[in-house]
Amino acid sequence: MTRHCDTSNNGSVKVEASREEFGAGSVVVMSIRCRWRDKKLVVSGTTSHAMVGDVFVAPLEVSYPYKRTVGTLLSRFFTSLSECRLEGTRGSDGRVYFPPAEFDPVTGAQLTEWVSLSDTGTVSTWAWQSTPVEGQPLAHPFAWALITIDGADVPMLHAVDAGSPDNIATGTKVKVRWAEERPGGVTDIACFDVVGGVS
Amino acid sequence: MALRDIAIVGTAQRPSEVNSTFTSVEILLPVIQQLLDKVGIERSDIGFWCHGSCDYMSGQPFSFVSAVDAIGAWPPIVESHVEADGALALYEAWVKIQTGEVDVALVFSNGKTTSGPIDQILSLQTDPYMVAPLKPGFDALAALQARACLDAGVVTERQMAEVASRSRRDANNNAIAFTKGNESVEELLAMPYTMNPLRAHDCATPVDGCNAVVLAAGDIARRLATRPAWIRGIDHRIDTQRLGARSMTESSSAAIAAQKAGVGKDRIDVAELHAPYTHQELLLRKAMGLSESTHINPSGGALVANPAMAAGLARFAEAAESIFAGSADRVLAHCTSGPMLQQNLVCVMEGE
Amino acid sequence: MSEADGLVRLRQPIGVTYNWSAGPNATSHLAGLIAGKFIGKRCPSCALVYFPPRNGVCPKCAKILAGDVEVGPKGTITTFCIVNVPFLGQKIKLPYVAAQILLDGADISMQHLIQECEAEDVRIGMRVEPVWKDKSEWGPSLENIQHFRPTGEPDRVMGTESGAS
Numbered sequence: 001m002t003r004h005c006d007t008s009n010n011g012s013v014k015v016e017a018s019r020e021e022f023g024a025g026s027v028v029v030m031s032i033r034c035r036w037r038d039k040k041l042v043v044s045g046t047t048s049h050a051m052v053g054d055v056f057v058a059p060l061e062v063s064y065p066y067k068r069t070v071g072t073l074l075s076r077f078f079t080s081l082s083e084c085r086l087e088g089t090r091g092s093d094g095r096v097y098f099p100p101a102e103f104d105p106v107t108g109a110q111l112t113e114w115v116s117l118s119d120t121g122t123v124s125t126w127a128w129q130s131t132p133v134e135g136q137p138l139a140h141p142f143a144w145a146l147i148t149i150d151g152a153d154v155p156m157l158h159a160v161d162a163g164s165p166d167n168i169a170t171g172t173k174v175k176v177r178w179a180e181e182r183p184g185g186v187t188d189i190a191c192f193d194v195v196g197g198v199s
Numbered sequence: 200m201a202l203r204d205i206a207i208v209g210t211a212q213r214p215s216e217v218n219s220t221f222t223s224v225e226i227l228l229p230v231i232q233q234l235l236d237k238v239g240i241e242r243s244d245i246g247f248w249c250h251g252s253c254d255y256m257s258g259q260p261f262s263f264v265s266a267v268d269a270i271g272a273w274p275p276i277v278e279s280h281v282e283a284d285g286a287l288a289l290y291e292a293w294v295k296i297q298t299g300e301v302d303v304a305l306v307f308s309n310g311k312t313t314s315g316p317i318d319q320i321l322s323l324q325t326d327p328y329m330v331a332p333l334k335p336g337f338d339a340l341a342a343l344q345a346r347a348c349l350d351a352g353v354v355t356e357r358q359m360a361e362v363a364s365r366s367r368r369d370a371n372n373n374a375i376a377f378t379k380g381n382e383s384v385e386e387l388l389a390m391p392y393t394m395n396p397l398r399a400h401d402c403a404t405p406v407d408g409c410n411a412v413v414l415a416a417g418d419i420a421r422r423l424a425t426r427p428a429w430i431r432g433i434d435h436r437i438d439t440q441r442l443g444a445r446s447m448t449e450s451s452s453a454a455i456a457a458q459k460a461g462v463g464k465d466r467i468d469v470a471e472l473h474a475p476y477t478h479q480e481l482l483l484r485k486a487m488g489l490s491e492s493t494h495i496n497p498s499g500g501a502l503v504a505n506p507a508m509a510a511g512l513a514r515f516a517e518a519a520e521s522i523f524a525g526s527a528d529r530v531l532a533h534c535t536s537g538p539m540l541q542q543n544l545v546c547v548m549e550g551e
Numbered sequence: 552m553s554e555a556d557g558l559v560r561l562r563q564p565i566g567v568t569y570n571w572s573a574g575p576n577a578t579s580h581l582a583g584l585i586a587g588k589f590i591g592k593r594c595p596s597c598a599l600v601y602f603p604p605r606n607g608v609c610p611k612c613a614k615i616l617a618g619d620v621e622v623g624p625k626g627t628i629t630t631f632c633i634v635n636v637p638f639l640g641q642k643i644k645l646p647y648v649a650a651q652i653l654l655d656g657a658d659i660s661m662q663h664l665i666q667e668c669e670a671e672d673v674r675i676g677m678r679v680e681p682v683w684k685d686k687s688e689w690g691p692s693l694e695n696i697q698h699f700r701p702t703g704e705p706d707r708v709m710g711t712e713s714g715a716s
Contacts, residue, residue: 049585050689054582055220056573056691060260063566067553070328075559082552097444099329105439125350125447127342128395133319135334144339146347146443155443157330157343165395170350185552185561188331222574224606228613242613258569266607271613314571323565332563 027051037099059078073102073111081189082182086117098152099186119176121149126172132197137191143168147192160190167194200454205296206420207548209238209413209514215377215406215504217313221250223262227269227309227409234305238423242271243389245413248278248381249292251285251308252508255320266309275300277390284308284535285410285512286544292414292433301418301424309409310507317405325538338402340442340538344392345478349396349434353485356396359477360387360489363400363502366477370499371443378503398503408506410513413426416513428519428548429532432460435544440519441451442539450486451486453533453543457487460545467547468495468527471514473534475501482540483533491542492533497521522550573691580618581691587683591657592616599609599658603693618639623654624700628677630660633670648673652699663693667669667700676706 013186028050035042037131048056070078077100080087088098090113092106102109107121126145132138137159145168162168174192182188213226235242248270248549251262264280272278279295281288285308292304325331327341341399348354364387367380382400393399414425420427436452436459438445445451457463470493474480478501484495496502498517499508511534522528529549536542553560558597574580576592581592591602594609595617601609602622609616631650648670651660665673669681679699689695 039528048689049581052218052220052572054578055575056578057220058571058573060258060569060571061566062569063564065562065564067562068327069559070559070561072558074328075554075557076553078559079562097441101441101444105444106440124443124448125343125347126538127346127397128392129338130395133334133336135383137333144343145345146447154441157333157335157442159333163390167204170346183562184559185563190323218570220572220574222572222606223575224608225576225615226575228608228615231613232619257571258567259571265606268608268610269613271609273611314572315567320567323567327563328561331565367579 020072044076055130062122071102073100076114078184078188081186084119085151086119086149086176086179088115088117088149089113090115091126091154095153096151097154098149099156101154115151117149117151119149120175121147121152121192123160123168123170123174124148124155124168124173126168129159137187142191145174158189160185160194161191162194201331203297203299203416204420204429204431205416206292206424207412207425207515207519208420208424209234209416210519211237211408211412212375212410212427212513213408214375214410214518215506217377217406218283219311219313219407222256222354223309223311225408226268226311226407227266227307227506228408230271231305231307231411234413240303240413241382245303245305246277247292247304248276249288249295249297249306250278250280251283251288251306251512252280252310253264253282255315255323256310256312256507268306269527270307272529273537276346281535284473284508284510284534286532286546287435287511287536289412289512290433290517290544293430293433296414296416301306302419305411306342306414306512307409307411308509310509311407312365312405312507313345313504316426318540321507321538325442330442336394337538338394341402341476341479342444344396344447344539345396345401345476346484348478353449354389354481357384358386358481360384362480363387366496366499366502369443369497370503375408375501376503377406379499384522397476402476403502403505403510406504407504408504408509408513409510410506410516412512412516412519424523426523426525426550428522428550431511431547431549432462433544434459435542437537437542438540440537440541441518447539450540450543451481453483453486453535453540453545455544456543457531458499460547462487462489462531462545465529466490467531468533469494469497469518469521470531471496471498471500471518472531473501473511473514473550475505475535476511477502477537479540483543485532487533487545494527496512512546518548522548525550573606576616577604580604583619583621583691584691584695585689587686587689587695588621589654591620591622593618593653595621600656602654602657603657605659607656612667617644620656622656623681625678625680625702626652626654626657626660627709628665628673628675629653630667630711631673646670650679652679661693663696663697665700666698670678672701674706676709678702678704689713691701
């Protein structure tokens with residue numbers, strides 16, 4: 001909301017900022033340039049700074065374009081994922097991990113035995129994301145779930161596009177939905193879909 | 200090597216707030232000064248300073264270590280810091296005093312939790328290949344654990360609401376707490392889910408806060424406090440980071456840490472448990488074998504004020520204060536870190 | 552997904568946006584920059600003048616800084632570095648000089664660029680002055696200053712100044 005702008009000269013004006021941009025109660029000061037052109041007032045401005053009370057505030061964006069090396073075992077895993085295949089590894093006690101474990105979480109032994117798995121699984125626990133955050137697997141409400149892939153023993157985390165919390169429970173059968181574009185990573189699985197009823 | 204007797208001899212906490220416009224250093228400095236005045240010592244009396252916090256709280260590289268400005272590092276001091284809660288900094292300080300190199304340590308912690316999207320920030324500590332790219336928030340991970348506990352019959356939604364109702368009532372008597380209330384269990388159960396099966400009151404309130412405690416050994420502790428809170432046992436255990444590979448319905452690391460810290464050796468009058476979610480308090484009570492006679496979180500706990508990186512040390516401060524006040528003789532302080540109670544530090548303290 | 556030595560590399564960017572607050576003790580400093588002035592703050596205990604007023608606290612005394620002190624605009628180079636390594640997003644021509652400048656009246660130095668002279672002519676003790684950007688570009692930041700340039704005055708011998716370097 002503009003307060004007062006002196007249109008005879010370039011000046012500054014205080015504008016109430018949005019809560020999301022600068023935090024609750026902040027005021028943004030903008031440098032406004034007012035010029036008359038062909039009998040029309042042209043106003044342009046840039047944000048000079050923002051304040052909450054007497055204190056200067058600003059949004060701080062921190063981002064890093066990480067490129068992660070994944071090592072030998074996970075290279076095989078991510079390659080197979082991009083080819084729409086699921087492969088897990090067998091642990092020291094015979095339990096099969098999907099996604100594969102490089103080292104046994106209990107004994108620390110390096111794991112080398114691969115196990116081919118189907119693309120279906122069972123929900124072992126779930127929660128409902130009623131307001132998704134940008135970057136999560138789905139833009140509409142969805143379920144988070146720990147999913148035990150058929151043939152595996154240790155579950156994985158992913159999203160289930162269940163539509164409603166009434167359509168998912170511990171024991172629900174789900175199936176992989178592959179992403180159309182698979183640039184690499186666990187998001188090559190777009191999410192899981194519910195198939196059939198609760199087991 | 201015989202262990203030295205080490206005690207907490209003083210504590211200070213800043214009342215919780217949100218959206219603070221002070222810098223971390225401006226928040227910390229008065230609390231540290233307040234503590235030194237309370238205990239009756241100078242900065243030069245401190246042999247070792249140990250700080251718990253994390254750059255991720257404010258997003259600025261070195262914002263954590265720049266808090267050294269709050270303790271006046273001139274002449275040069277002996278200092279360390281841990282990228283973790285202040286309770287873990289206390290463990291390091293305890294070890295430092297055990298070596299005999301120093302006799303007095305000041306431990307402090309802080310977190311401007313509300314200056315960023317804490318739910319997403321905490322999720323950045325998860326597996327970078329398999330979990331973090333999906334961006335599950337910290338509440339979502341806790342909710343998965345809660346659902347598993349409910350389905351297994353280990354906790355009920357009513358029990359979770361009881362924890363919330365009790366904590367919010369107790370918070371009315373705690374100047375440090377932020378969320379206070381007088382709701383009944385029925386009123387809380389009638390509220391909608393925010394992250395099914397969690398409701399808003401099942402999740403801790405993120406706040407900006409800081410705190411500090413002084414540790415001292417032997418006769419020095421007896422000089423500095425009328426009734427020092429002696430550390431009789433302290434232990435820290437970590438479960439596998441792999442979410443699916445550990446039980447969702449019990450906390451083995453909390454159980455082992457409690458056993459090693461000597462929880463079961465005698466009654467516990469007060470247990471200050473760092474449980475950012477209601478179902479986690481229930482899991483911890485079970486894991487540590489706490490009886491019905493133990494008073495859980497008289498402060499209201501982390502549920503009513505959760506300053507990231509400082510909520511654990513706050514439990515130590517509250518537990519120690521109950522010994523100072525004479526309202527408890529044997530207490531337990533606990534700190535957790537990581538999703539779904541992955542790491543647990545347990546400490547038993549006694550008054551003489 | 553890319554490969555190097557037969558191993559997979561995944562692109563996994565992360566990004567978080569925070570609300571950063573400069574704190575009440577930085578207000579006069581930042582407001583000063585908007586007005587084209589260098590405002591530092593004094594420690595009530597040791598009387599050292601800090602520009603910038605780091606976290607609003609004296610790191611030696613652990614006291615909140617109090618009392619605004621205008622410093623500069625000229626200063627003396629206390630140390631410097633000739634940079635030959637390019638960085639991402641660089642706009643300045645190589646080699647360039649980054650220097651610690653002790654503004655007149657301040658007790659800690661600040662870092663900025665030295666331009667308008669050959670890199671090999673920069674020396675400790677050199678007197679410099681700020682060259683400001685166009686006023687329309689000013690905000691609460693040391694970026695209001697494009698760079699520092701030599702004033703041509705005789706060098707100031709270090710050790711005759713008060714306080715820290």
